[in-house]
Amino acid sequence: MSGFRHAPHFRAIATACILSIYLLYLWAPDLFLHETHSKTRGNVQFAFPDEDQRGKLNGGDARKADRVVETMKRTFWKYRIRSWGFDDIKPVSGGQGTSRNGWGAFIVDTSTTLALMGMWEELRLEVDHITDKIDFTTAEGGVNTFETTIRYLGALVSLVELIDNEIVPPTVLSQGTRDRILAQAITLADKLGPSFSSPTGMPWPLMNFTTGFPYAEATEKWDSGRVVVFPAHAGSNYLEYKVLSHLSGNPLYINRATRSWATLVWNKYIEEWPGLVDAPIDLFNGAPADKQRGWDRKHDSYYEYLLKAYILDPGDRYAAEYRDRWVQAVQSLRNNLVFESRPLPGQQVGVLSIATYQNGWFINEMSHLACFAPGNILLGGRYLGREDFITLGLGLLDGCHHIYDSTPLKIGPEAFSFMPSNTSGKYYSYEPSSEKEREQLEKYGFWIVNPAYRLRPEYIESLFYAYRITGDRKYQSWAWDAFTAIENATQTEFGFAQVKNVMAEFKKGNSENLDDECQSFWGAETLKLEAKHPGNEHSTSRAPLPGSNRGLAPSREVTDSRVISASNSPLYPLLNVMPITRSQAMDAAVKTFFSSPRFAVVGASQDPTKFGHKVFAWYLDHSLLATPINPRAASITISSTAHPTAPSVSALPSPEETSISIITPPSATLAVLREAKAAGVPAVWLQPGSFDDEGLAYAKREFKAGIGGAGGMGEEGWCVLVDGEEGMRVAKQDLAEKL
Known part of the structure; x- marks a missing residue:
């Protein structure tokens, strides 16, 4: 893959022609996905009875849903009154916090939660601030590229997706407002662009x-003085930029993100455990500085x-690589880092936990963050038809539940x-070092390393x-138990x-056990995810599966694009992806099209929002x-x-050496073809929407190569974007073979 890493361009991802994707949220009851082993789409979600889909059976409880929404409303209005425009509120003192460069992290990060809960008044207030008050060209302090991507950029692109798919009605946010939100996302991405200037492309x-320019002096350095990054940093921007x-029609962003994690995906260094990269x-230079x-x-x-x-896109040229690397990583996790804890007295088995590894030592410590893994493994297990992964995911989730259920606060x-x-x-690294820790181990089967709870979403996710x-x-019941414990x-x-x-006993009204901090992911992820458990009817019947804005768009949770997007970036990318349809005849036509030395675009436009400009x-x-x-x-x-135009x-x-793309109204296209x-x-290549049946038939009949109509990798048909x-790659390969 060395040629891949240094190639100036990667696959162009054009929003105009591909399926509109919910990056951060999985649409609940009727979500169907393209199966990896079949050309038919498979159902990832359990086959609930129709009544369950409406939230009337199987634990659906409108009162519980209302309570979650009320908690989000309280969160919003307390922030609105005391800290509007600041990144976060100090929830104990009522002060203001600037933890994310002063752009109003709470406002941006929670916008998709408000959209999904149907909180239109609050959403309009946030969007007005996003479009009219935020200036992403300036920042207070250094900009953390990882956090900015998953919390700001993921939220913005996820919100645009929710508008485009009418989860947010046009009566709430207009097309013009949608375009201004997208413009803010583009501005931010362009300001982050120089962060990808490292020799490896990792940001x-x-x-x-x-x-x-980057803050080179503030970057983490290893023992040898080498500038280093970790996998999460280099590999958690793909969904947002894709x-x-x-949305923008500009492949620059996905090109950067693809190169950003190329060092990880196409690792040229030996992996003792396939799929798990050393960091x-x-x-x-992309070399591991430690193990x-x-x-x-x-x-x-x-x-x-x-x-x-x-x-998100099973038809992407590198999609199979991403799938296979994930499968390898899960298998290596299971084989090397998943441990059963010692059973408690009177029990036959312990619970599963996830360790880490460093230079020959197994670190028998697990953080709250790692409780995301059960959900991710369950998602992949169902999507890929791996029952063994589903078993693993449920076992790990039981372990996370045991931790929650064991503490005095049930958190x-x-x-x-x-x-x-x-x-x-x-060899494992840690044993209890105090009488208190030994008592905890004897009673609970674990001991506390860091007793804080930072309002994190991973267990609920x-x-x-x-x-x-x-x-x-x-699992619905466990989620409600967690919500009520956290709220109290x-x-x-x-x-x-x-x-x-x-581990402290609960005392109502006792602020001594509280830190004066509340990060934006409380509203952007934790409450968003919790709202989808009780059968919430506030966010439309096609309620997406939870996620932050990350990585859906689509990780932090599969949009937030965020299911995409980590939280926003993550929605969790469970998308309605159509199977790819291609034919040998059309593949040959595409190859012929790109064999020409010259090209022209009929209908080229000065307007960047038009397809004529994008093509x-x-x-x-x-x-x-x-x-x-x-x-x-x-x-x-x-x-x-x-x-200059012609x-x-x-x-x-x-003209005899020129292949042309046509982007004209169908009524004008036949004359252009003649x-x-x-x-x-x-x-000729007829872009989607530029032809009628007569024009398409003429193009395929009268030219050496006529491209258009159903097929290709986009829902709308063959699209050059x-x-x-x-096709260009195949044409070049064919020419090289002839030479």
Whole structure:
């Protein structure tokens, strides 16, 4: 893959022609996915009875849903009154926090939650701030590229997706407002662009938006002084940027993200456990600086995004690589890092926990973050038809539940240690070091390493997947237990606060056990996910599966694009993906089309929002000699360069050597085709929406190659933005073989 890493362009992802994808949220009851082993789409969600889909049976409880929504409303209005415009609220003191560069992280990050809950008044307030008040060209302090991508960029692209798919009605947010939100996402992505300037393409961790350069001196360095990053940092932007390329029609963003994790996906270094990369990683040459492996902090979301990248677009040229790497990683996790803890007195078996590894030592410690793994493994297990993965995911989820159920507050801690029942000759790192820890181990089967609870969503996220995939009501019940415990323990006068010690006895109104902190993911992820458990009817009958904005768009949760997007980036990318249809005849026509030395675009436009502009820009981005054809414009400007137009096909300097893309109304296309035929044009590509039956038949009959109609990799049919790069590659390969 060395050639891949250094190639100037990757596959162009055009939003105009591909299926509109919910990046951060999985649409609940009627979500169907394209099966990897079949050309038919398979049902990822459990086959609930119709009554269950309406939330009337199987634990659906409108009162519980209302309570979650009320908690979100309280969270919003406390912030609105005390901290509007700041990144977060100080929930104990009522003060303001600036933890995410001063752009209003709460406002942006929670916007998709408000959209899904139907909180239109609150959503309008947030969107007004997003479009009119935020200036992403300046920032307070250094910009963390990872956090900014999953919380800001993921939320923005996820919100646009929700508008485009009418989850947000046009009466609430107009098309013009939608376009302004997308413009903000593009501005932010462009400001983050220089972070990808490292020799490997992996992003620098911290950007200076004033100078436009990375903070090299603030980047983490290893023992040797090498500048390093971890897998989660390099591998948790693909979903957000894929969706942004889809929405903007600009392949630059997905190209950057693909190169960003190429060092991980196509790892040229030996992997003792296939799929699990050694970290941290040298930012300059991609070499591992140490042997740390795991699915926990600093590693976690890379593995999450691998699966979601595959689900997001199974037709992507590298999709199979992403799928296979994820499968390898799960198998290596199961074989090497999943341990059964020592059984408690009177029990026959212990529970499963996830360890990490460092230089020959197994670190028998697990953080709350790692409780995302059960849900991710369940999702992939169902999608790929791997029952063994489903068994593993449910076993790990039982372990996370045991931790929650054991503490006095019924909330899981930030980190705990466990004692493996059988290490099989493996060396583990930690044993209880105090009488208190030994007592905890004897009573609970684990001991606390960090007793805090930071309002994190991972356990609730995995419960959501478990319930939607298995239909077992106990996971719904566990989620409600967690919500009520969290709400009771964290509520303050000004919102909801982090807990200092989950092992302390609950005392209502006791603020001494609370930290004066509440990060945006409380509303963006935890409450969003919780709202989907009780059969919430607030967010439409096609309620998406929970996720943050990340990585759906689609990780943090599969949109938030966020299912995409980690949370926002993550929605969890469970998407309604159509199977790819291709034919040998059309593949041959595409190859012929790209065999020409020249190209032209009939209907080229000066307007960046038009397909005529996007298609012409695509040719230029791929270093192809292209002429814009537009009788009403003297030139078309792309990236500050004016390109002179030709008034018609017959005015081209060498039409017999020119393949043309046509983006004209169907009523005008047949006349263009006849002119092209008379001029000797060898091949034409009719973009979706540019032809009727007569025009398509004429193109296929009268030209050496006529491309258009149903097929290709997009729902709308053959589109150069989606199918062009593969055809160009095949044409070049064919030419090389002939030479």
